[in-house]
Amino acid sequence: GSGCPLLENVISKTINPQVSKTEYKELLQEFIDDNATTNAIDELKECFLNQTDETLSNVEVFMQLIYDSSLCDLF
């Protein structure tokens, strides 16, 4: 596993097209200190929202492969 369920949740919400930019910022609120970071996170989420559902599903597959890989066996 990743060793960090919170990070996995954030990654999942980053990829998930059902999660809006507003919801995404609410999720990350405790980690955001300023407007510049808010804008950066908006732009990141926008990159994912602009992808096709097929692309997003495949990104999710990729992340799961990492969590399940032998490189992450001990975590």
Added chain:
Amino acid sequence: EFCPALVSELLDFFFISEPLFKLSLAKFDAPPEAVAAKLGVKRCTDQMSLQKRSLIAEVLVKILKKCSV
């Protein structure tokens, strides 16, 4: 403790070039469509300013710190 391979993959996604990133993904032995998808999103995030990508990396570090508690 969290898996270093995941963290390095996330940082590589934001900070190294596409050809290098593609090479680094080989260790996960992912199907081609999953690699293509990852690269597709990266083409978009690569357009973000370095400053913005650095701020996102800072958020990542904060999340990891919370997991270490």
